[in-house]
Amino acid sequence: MSGSGRSQGPTLSFTKMHGLGNDFMVVDAISQPFRLRPEMIRKLADRHFGVGFDQLLVVEPPGLPDVDFRYRIFNADGSEVEQCGNGARCFARFVRDQRLTNRRVIRVQTAAGVIELRVGREGWVTVNMGVPELNPAAIPFAAESRQLVYPVEVNGQTLELSAVSMGNPHGVLLVDDVDTAPVETQGAVLERHPRFPSRANIGFLQVIDRGRARLRVFERGAGETLACGTGACAAVVVGQLRGLLDNRVRITVPGGDLVIEWQGEGAPVMMEGPTARVFDGQIRLPGDHRRRGRRQSGRHTPADR
Numbered sequence: 001m002s003g004s005g006r007s008q009g010p011t012l013s014f015t016k017m018h019g020l021g022n023d024f025m026v027v028d029a030i031s032q033p034f035r036l037r038p039e040m041i042r043k044l045a046d047r048h049f050g051v052g053f054d055q056l057l058v059v060e061p062p063g064l065p066d067v068d069f070r071y072r073i074f075n076a077d078g079s080e081v082e083q084c085g086n087g088a089r090c091f092a093r094f095v096r097d098q099r100l101t102n103r104r105v106i107r108v109q110t111a112a113g114v115i116e117l118r119v120g121r122e123g124w125v126t127v128n129m130g131v132p133e134l135n136p137a138a139i140p141f142a143a144e145s146r147q148l149v150y151p152v153e154v155n156g157q158t159l160e161l162s163a164v165s166m167g168n169p170h171g172v173l174l175v176d177d178v179d180t181a182p183v184e185t186q187g188a189v190l191e192r193h194p195r196f197p198s199r200a201n202i203g204f205l206q207v208i209d210r211g212r213a214r215l216r217v218f219e220r221g222a223g224e225t226l227a228c229g230t231g232a233c234a235a236v237v238v239g240q241l242r243g244l245l246d247n248r249v250r251i252t253v254p255g256g257d258l259v260i261e262w263q264g265e266g267a268p269v270m271m272e273g274p275t276a277r278v279f280d281g282q283i284r285l286p287g288d289h290r291r292r293g294r295r296q297s298g299r300h301t302p303a304d305r
């Protein structure tokens with residue numbers, strides 16, 4: 001990150017992990033200080049000049065009773081967000097590998113509420129992702145009343161979009177074939193569509209049969225990723241509400257398979273999938289990163305505290 005003659009700052013230890021190719025820089029902020037502005041997160045996220053990741057995950061001490069950790073999530077664009085499903089699985093594996101806990105059931109505080117992570121064998125983790133939110137005001141999605149599909153204009157075309165929050169906002173479109181779906185073009189427009197005032201993750205769902213589906217997701221603040229855990233949960237909720245999917249679905253994303261279970265309205269969504277630890281690293285941050293450059297905060301909570 002240095003090399004430009006700027007003064008050298010603190011060293012940050014981190015672990016690179018991924019859940020089905022949705023990749024993360026994971027930082028233990030219990031054992032070391034963590035204080036990064038959004039522009040530094042964007043530099044670290046850069047795949048050519050930085051570490052490279054879709055999201056930065058930060059492990060902090062809990063701020064609530066009966067909770068083991070606080071889990072903070074930053075997109076590659078530096079914005080702090082409420083939830084990340086693949087990240088939650090990697091978080092569980094990380095805190096056990098680092099011996100920050102020896103529990104197999106871990107309760108973590110996120111900006112979207114408390115979630116429960118259950119560590120299984122061979123890096124598999126099951127996450128209780130909470131009850132999906134379909135009330136438009138709470139997603140947030142601009143609509144007079146709750147509907148299963150909303151007509152939304154994109155590039156002169158009217159699309160049938162479903163909206164759901166898994167703690168973070170999602171739009172879901174049904175497509176015939178994810179391989180040819182206009183993920184980059186429609187995804188980028190819908191991510192910033194005025195009807196999503198906090199922006200949104202946009203999923204393109206192809207139903208194969210009642211127990212199997214395929215999905216590609218254009219993520220808010222990161223672009224298309226190889227997997228999106230909350231996106232998979234949102235897609236299965238929409239597929240079930242539309243009468244196309246059963247309660248338990250194997251969903252194939254570009255990076256592999258997730259298993260999602262939902263027993264219907266009022267029930268939490270359960271997500272099961274693998275985790276992988278890629279390498280441990282240390283990076284020297286520029287000494288003057290707190291003072292340099294114009295502040296360009298992300299759309300959500302700024303990264304520094």
Ligand SMILES: N[C@@H](CCC[C@H](N)C(=O)O)C(=O)O
Binds near residue numbers: 075
């Ligand atoms: N990769 C994620 C979601 C990360 C946050 C998302 N981009 C947002 O802005 O809400 C997942 O696995 O859920």
